[in-house]
Structure formats: C-alpha cells, structure tokens
Amino acid sequence: MPETSVARFYDELADDYHLIYADWxxxxxxxxxxxxxxxxxxxxxxxxxxxxxxxxxxxxxxRGHRVTGTDLSARAAARAAREAAQRNVSLRTAAADMRxxxxxDARFDTVVCADNALPHLLTxxxxxxxxxxxxxxxxxxxxxxxxxxxxxxxxxNRPASAPPQVHxxxxxxxxxxxxxxxxxxGDGEHYxxxxxxxxxxxxxxxxxxxxxxxxxxxxxxxxxxxxxxxxVDPLWRMPQETGFFQPLLVARAGK
Numbered sequence: 001m002p003e004t005s006v007a008r009f010y011d012e013l014a015d016d017y018h019l020i021y022a023d024w025x026x027x028x029x030x031x032x033x034x035x036x037x038x039x040x041x042x043x044x045x046x047x048x049x050x051x052x053x054x055x056x057x058x059x060x061x062x063r064g065h066r067v068t069g070t071d072l073s074a075r076a077a078a079r080a081a082r083e084a085a086q087r088n089v090s091l092r093t094a095a096a097d098m099r100x101x102x103x104x105d106a107r108f109d110t111v112v113c114a115d116n117a118l119p120h121l122l123t124x125x126x127x128x129x130x131x132x133x134x135x136x137x138x139x140x141x142x143x144x145x146x147x148x149x150x151x152x153x154x155x156x157n158r159p160a161s162a163p164p165q166v167h168x169x170x171x172x173x174x175x176x177x178x179x180x181x182x183x184x185x186g187d188g189e190h191y192x193x194x195x196x197x198x199x200x201x202x203x204x205x206x207x208x209x210x211x212x213x214x215x216x217x218x219x220x221x222x223x224x225x226x227x228x229x230x231x232v233d234p235l236w237r238m239p240q241e242t243g244f245f246q247p248l249l250v251a252r253a254g255k
Contacts, residue, residue: 006120009195009212010052010073016197016208017053017076019167019176024055027245032059034244035112038145038237039065044109047137049098049130050117054080054091060112061089068108070096099129103137110143116246119148119214122190124225127217131229138253144231147246151216158184158191174200190215222249230254 010017018024035056039046044065048057051069053076061067061084071077074095084091096102098113099121111134121127134144164179176199183192195210217225223234231251238247 006212007072007074009210010071011075012208012210013195014053014073014075014079016176016199017079019197019199020165020178022165022167023170028055028059029062030059031056031114031244032061032063034242035060035114035145036063036065038242038248038250039110039143041109045107046110046112047101047103047108048112048114049096049101049134050113050115051080051093052076052115052117054083054093056112056114057091057093058084058087058089061091062087065110067091068103069093070098070101072097099126099133101133101137105136106139106142107137108142109139110145111138112145114145114147114244114246114248116147116149116214118146118222119151119217120212122213122215127215127222127225128229131226131231135230135253140253140255142253144226144249144251144253146222146226146249146251147244148217148222148249150247152218155188155216155218158182158188174202176200189217219247219249223251226251 021027046060046065046067048069051057051071057067057069069080069091077093077095081091081093160182162180164177167176178197181194191214193212197208198205219236226234232254234249234251236247236249242248
C-alpha cells in the first residue's frame with residue numbers, strides 16, 4: 001500500500017467526509033444498528049481498525065459497545081474522537097496502520113473493518129498482514145465484520161464512474177455534490193479513484209479533487225484470504241438481509 005498517499009487522501013478528506021452522506025447522523029445510527037445486530041452481544045469490546053471520522057465506531061458506541069477506533073489518517077481519527085464527544089459517547093482513537101495494530105493479543109470481542117477500507121491494500125502480502133493482525137487482536141471465536149464494495153458485480157462491468165451523491169443540509173444550507181471517476185489498471189483488478197466534491201458557496205461552485213488507489217477483491221478471493229489468516233466459517237451477508245449498505249464478510253477467529 002502506498003501508505004503516505006492513502007493517509008494523505010483521508011487527511012485531506014477528513015473535514016468534508018460527512019458531506020458524502022445525505023444525512024450523516026442518520027447513517028451513523030443506521031450502520032450502528034445493522035452492525036450491532038450482527039455482533040449479537042451487549043457491551044462488546046470492539047475495534048474499528050479503519051474508523052475514519054467515526055461513522056461505524058460512533059454508531060456502535062451509541063448502541064452501548066466499548067469501542068476503540070484506529071485509522072491510518074491521524075486527522076480522521078482525531079475528528080472521530082471529537083464527534084463522539086459531541087454525542088456524549090466514549091470513543092478512544094489513535095492513528096494506526098491495520099497491518100501493525102498497537103494492541104496486545106486477544107484484546108477484542110469484535111473487529112470491524114468497514115466501508116471498503118481493506119481494498120486500499122494492493123497486494124496479497126499486505127492483505128494477509130492486515131487480516132493476521134485482526135485475527136491476533138481477537139479473542140478465540142471473536143467476530144470479524146469486514147465490508148467492501150460489491151466487487152463481483154463491478155469486476156464484470158468495470159464502471160468508469162460512481163453515481164453522484166447530494167448532501168443538502170436540513171437547515172437549507174449550501175449543497176455538496178460528491179462523485180467518483182474510476183480508471184482501471186491493465187490487470188483489470190486495481191483502479192485509480194478520483195474523488196470529486198463540488199461545494200456550493202454563495203451560489204458559486206468550487207471543486208475539491210482527491211486521488212487514491214484500490215484493489216477490487218472478489219468475494220471468493222477475499223474469503224480465501226480470510227481463511228488463510230486463521231478465520232473460520234466466512235460468510236458473505238448481503239445488504240438486503242443485514243441493513244448495512246455494503247456486502248459484509250462475517251467470520252470467526254479460529255481457536
């Protein structure tokens with residue numbers, strides 16, 4: 001993974017990340033509810049190892065779980081802590097690479113790696129390192145919740161763009177339009193992403209552009225990598241059954 005470029009992408013996006021949602025607070029609650037239903041226990045010790053500005057981590061904290069959030073972007077992790085405090089929930093955060101998690105073995109009941117974070121890792125070696133760390137910090141039979149884009153569908157079509165998303169504040173404030181352009185590499189699996197945000201200020205539009213790279217990991221391939229890392233019973237759960245916005249790979253740490 002080009003570590004500095006991924007960290008820079010999210011450092012630059014941190015202040016505006018909530019603008020990709022029509023209603024960020026509603027998404028926090030909805031995603032927290034969906035993940036909580038899969039965790040299936042009260043007051044679980046949860047690590048969100050790609051917490052960003054806290055969408056899933058805050059959602060789970062609001063459901064009563066004891067959540068720690070880490071992210072490669074120090075700026076995003078710091079914002080997650082501030083946003084949690086504003087909502088009167090506890091969220092410990094730190095800047096950390098998911099391939100080198102700063103926690104002792106068997107520390108958590110559940111590890112969450114959501115919102116297409118793992119595909120920033122561009123080689124099997126890096127994916128294996130990250131999954132191995134997630135396995136290491138989980139207690140025996142601990143739960144892994146990992147979500148990605150629906151890459152099996154996307155690999156069939158290799159789209160050049162993603163649909164635009166519009167953020168319109170409830171108070172009638174300025175709109176933001178977010179969209180993405182995808183440039184597929186020759187191997188047909190990796191793609192460069194250009195992330196555009198059009199921000200309206202006083203009737204004038206200005207644009208912010210940020211760039212990063214992803215690896216479009218198909219579901220069978222990722223399930224195999226999860227198994228290789230010491231997890232058992234990997235199962236893909238689809239949005240229509242979980243209520244989560246992306247496909248979720250659910251697995252347990254082997255004993």
